[in-house]
Amino acid sequence: MRDVAVVGVGMTEFGEMWSQSLRTIWAEAALAALADAGVKKVDLITIGSMSPGLFVGQEHLASLLADELGMAGTAASRVESACASGGLALRTGFAEVASGLSDTVLVTGVEKMNDVDGADATYALGTAADQEWEGFHGITFPGLYAMLARAHMERYGTTVEQLAAVSVKNHANGLLNPHAQYRMKLTVESALQSTMVADPLRLMDCSPVTDGAAALVLTTVEHAKELSGDRPIVKITGSGLATDTITLANRDDLTELKAVRKAADRAYAMAGRKAEDLDVVEVHDCFTIAEIMATEAIGLFEPGKGAKAAEDGLTAIGGKIPVNTSGGLKSKGHPVGATGVAQVAEITTQLRGEAGERQVAGAKVGLAQNMGGSGG
Numbered sequence: 001m002r003d004v005a006v007v008g009v010g011m012t013e014f015g016e017m018w019s020q021s022l023r024t025i026w027a028e029a030a031l032a033a034l035a036d037a038g039v040k041k042v043d044l045i046t047i048g049s050m051s052p053g054l055f056v057g058q059e060h061l062a063s064l065l066a067d068e069l070g071m072a073g074t075a076a077s078r079v080e081s082a083c084a085s086g087g088l089a090l091r092t093g094f095a096e097v098a099s100g101l102s103d104t105v106l107v108t109g110v111e112k113m114n115d116v117d118g119a120d121a122t123y124a125l126g127t128a129a130d131q132e133w134e135g136f137h138g139i140t141f142p143g144l145y146a147m148l149a150r151a152h153m154e155r156y157g158t159t160v161e162q163l164a165a166v167s168v169k170n171h172a173n174g175l176l177n178p179h180a181q182y183r184m185k186l187t188v189e190s191a192l193q194s195t196m197v198a199d200p201l202r203l204m205d206c207s208p209v210t211d212g213a214a215a216l217v218l219t220t221v222e223h224a225k226e227l228s229g230d231r232p233i234v235k236i237t238g239s240g241l242a243t244d245t246i247t248l249a250n251r252d253d254l255t256e257l258k259a260v261r262k263a264a265d266r267a268y269a270m271a272g273r274k275a276e277d278l279d280v281v282e283v284h285d286c287f288t289i290a291e292i293m294a295t296e297a298i299g300l301f302e303p304g305k306g307a308k309a310a311e312d313g314l315t316a317i318g319g320k321i322p323v324n325t326s327g328g329l330k331s332k333g334h335p336v337g338a339t340g341v342a343q344v345a346e347i348t349t350q351l352r353g354e355a356g357e358r359q360v361a362g363a364k365v366g367l368a369q370n371m372g373g374s375g376g
């Protein structure tokens with residue numbers, strides 16, 4: 001396998017983008033990444049998008065978006081894995097460059113979720129659950145994660161204050177990120193007074209509905225040396241992908257994200273690294289409980305210890321291992337197909353030392369964890 005580097009990063013602001021369309025936000029992020037890399041031509045464009053058909057009535061994104069960029073003729077593909085579509089787009093680009101099939105790949109993610117109303121957005125997101133066994137019986141994503149939260153609370157004594165601590169920390173980080181959707185200071189008290197969505201999860205435990213796009217340029221480390229000038233080269237040393245049963249009823253343990261643990265173990269094995277080597281991490285906090293369970297699954301903390309770690313400030317900037325310096329999905333926003341790409345944009349920015357006020361001093365090794373649905 002060839003060594004692969006990230007040489008370009010671009011993203012739109014995340015939020016409600018009423019005056020723009022899916023193609024214009026996608027092109028904005030793609031052009032920003034190409035400009036950042038100093039690259040005009042790529043061998044492949046990959047696009048992570050979960051449900052453009054339901055959100056904006058548009059499928060067939062690969063051809064549409066290559067054309068939007070003035071690159072009709074270039075190879076392009078869309079990949080889908082629910083909220084992990086962006087991570088899968090990155091995995092595809094990584095495999096293409098590592099294998100020698102492509103030299104340079106534009107990896108992108110996009111979702112425009114606000115063109116439908118809340119009920120239709122909830123329906124579209126719900127298609128990532130098992131429709132026959134979960135969706136058609138009325139369950140929503142806040143409901144599924146509420147069940148995971150309840151199981152974690154019962155087994156480990158996790159408290160609503162600890163869930164709120166995750167949200168408070170991520171909103172504090174998001175205040176430092178100009179791309180974030182909800183830039184506001186939050187306290188545990190106000191989080192605990194926010195509207196109940198699915199007991200025990202309140203509004204301040206939930207990621208929002210977001211429009212946004214993100215992009216990366218990948219190439220060989222050799223080519224990166226020519227492009228990067230004085231900038232540090234950010235190399236992808238490991239990548240892991242795994243699945244689990246979607247239906248919660250089929251899991252023997254609701255307190256562990258097995259696919260995340262397997263994917264992390266595979267990435268660590270490829271990289272020759274372990275959790276203790278990490279300086280900065282982005283995890284998929286679609287709900288506060290998801291961040292706690294993800295930090296346990298990737299080995300930052302033992303099972304059952306992630307909630308206390310968040311409450312004690314271990315995952316804050318300046319803490320033992322900063323998690324979600326971007327603001328995470330909670331504050332930065334969660335345009336589902338774009339999220340995995342945006343997470344790696346944040347890690348790359350951190351490893352380049354370009355994260356400004358939210359920079360983790362001396363960050364050299366980072367990890368991004370992206371997952372679809374309730375961890376499938």
Ligand code: COA
Pocket residue numbers: 083118122125141142182197203204206207208209286334336372373374
């Ligand atoms: N965090 C903070 N504030 C939020 C918010 C969030 N997640 N979602 C909405 N708000 C704010 C809005 O800005 C609005 O504020 P305003 O009254 O000051 O203008 C208010 O809350 C109501 O907004 P609205 O859009 O009507 O909320 P809603 O009730 O339709 O949606 C949720 C709230 C939690 C249901 C929605 O954000 C949601 O479904 N989130 C989960 C998304 C998801 O499942 N993603 C996939 C994960 S696997």
